[in-house]
Amino acid sequence: MTTRATDPDVQRRALIVMQLIIMMLVANVLFAILAIVSPDGGSVLIPVASSALFIGAYALAQRGYASVAAWIVVGAFLSGALFAAANLDPERSVNVGYFLTALIVIASLSLTPPQLWLVTGGVTGGFLLTLTTAHPDLWNLPDARHNVLNSSVLLVVVGLVSYIGARIAQRTIREAQQARQMAEQAQHELARANADLEERIAERTSELSRTLAAQQALTEELRRSLAAQQELSQLILDLSLPVIPVRDGTVVVPLSGAIDSARAAKLTESVLKTIEQRNVDTVILDITGVPIVDTQVAQALVRTASAARLMGSETILVGIRPEVAQTLIGLGIHLGLRTAATLQEGLDLSVRHVNGALRSRHAE
Numbered sequence: 001m002t003t004r005a006t007d008p009d010v011q012r013r014a015l016i017v018m019q020l021i022i023m024m025l026v027a028n029v030l031f032a033i034l035a036i037v038s039p040d041g042g043s044v045l046i047p048v049a050s051s052a053l054f055i056g057a058y059a060l061a062q063r064g065y066a067s068v069a070a071w072i073v074v075g076a077f078l079s080g081a082l083f084a085a086a087n088l089d090p091e092r093s094v095n096v097g098y099f100l101t102a103l104i105v106i107a108s109l110s111l112t113p114p115q116l117w118l119v120t121g122g123v124t125g126g127f128l129l130t131l132t133t134a135h136p137d138l139w140n141l142p143d144a145r146h147n148v149l150n151s152s153v154l155l156v157v158v159g160l161v162s163y164i165g166a167r168i169a170q171r172t173i174r175e176a177q178q179a180r181q182m183a184e185q186a187q188h189e190l191a192r193a194n195a196d197l198e199e200r201i202a203e204r205t206s207e208l209s210r211t212l213a214a215q216q217a218l219t220e221e222l223r224r225s226l227a228a229q230q231e232l233s234q235l236i237l238d239l240s241l242p243v244i245p246v247r248d249g250t251v252v253v254p255l256s257g258a259i260d261s262a263r264a265a266k267l268t269e270s271v272l273k274t275i276e277q278r279n280v281d282t283v284i285l286d287i288t289g290v291p292i293v294d295t296q297v298a299q300a301l302v303r304t305a306s307a308a309r310l311m312g313s314e315t316i317l318v319g320i321r322p323e324v325a326q327t328l329i330g331l332g333i334h335l336g337l338r339t340a341a342t343l344q345e346g347l348d349l350s351v352r353h354v355n356g357a358l359r360s361r362h363a364e
Helices: 008-037 045-062 066-087 090-094 096-110 113-134 136-140 142-240 261-278 295-310 322-331 343-363
Strands: 244-247 250-256 282-289 314-318 338-340
Touching: 008 045, 008 066, 008 096, 008 142, 045 066, 066 090, 066 096, 066 113, 090 096, 090 113, 090 136, 090 142, 096 113, 096 142, 113 136, 113 142, 136 142, 250 261, 250 343, 261 282, 261 295, 282 295, 282 343, 295 314, 295 322, 314 343, 338 343
Parallel strands: 250 282, 282 314, 314 338
Antiparallel strands: 244 250
């Protein structure tokens, strides 16, 4: 059983009406069978006619017209009850009022609370009017009159109680619908918040990716710059410690600037490599451009000269200025090297050294 109604309360009432109609159709089938098999069971016309009416009401309830279908069911039920009250004897017709309470309960389940008051008033008024019209002498019977009044009061009380129940049910359905709407709205807002959050996360991820790419590019650029700087530093170091051949067997190493441990190691390496490659006999170390000659510089010069001597080369130190000489004496440093005041004197001294070495070889 389904209905096209969209309102929850209308859906509820339409489904109730459809269920009631099915039960009434089953009852009509039983009544029709009894009418056929029993000689005094009555006519089958009433069950057939009411069944056609109920089928039409069922179709209306399926289309969402719950109130119209409910009014048809209530009208058919009330018509049958009033017809019975009019055709029964006075004492039995009074009892019909008690059965009409079921009709009010049905109305409370299938109609709105305001419509329930119409049903209660119509049922009570129709019942009293039918008794008055069909049985005018009924009011002269004390017991019958008492039963009529009791059943009428019962109809009103049942209508009131049913009205309260219908209002509570309607309010509950309305509150449930509001809660559902609030839940759907909250779910929609949550979905929108999740979408916004995902969008912000995507934007943040994209931004972080761009930042990471920029950092990687910057790191690569810094690496290349560092490599270039190292190459430039090496080039500057090589240029700051040139080994200049001046004649066969003689090289001049002009030193300038401060000599630290790195330059001292490079000095020794360059001199020894040149001695090996050029078969150098004399190495002239020119310290004219060295501003300060302290213990560290003196030790570097001595180490270079000692390493050159081990490879068969004589070292001559030139360019010692007066203040440098005084500093070395003040520090108590003894170089143990052959020295000359100027580069020219160093070159002359190297020539004499080479000539002496040649004479010694010839003498041998």
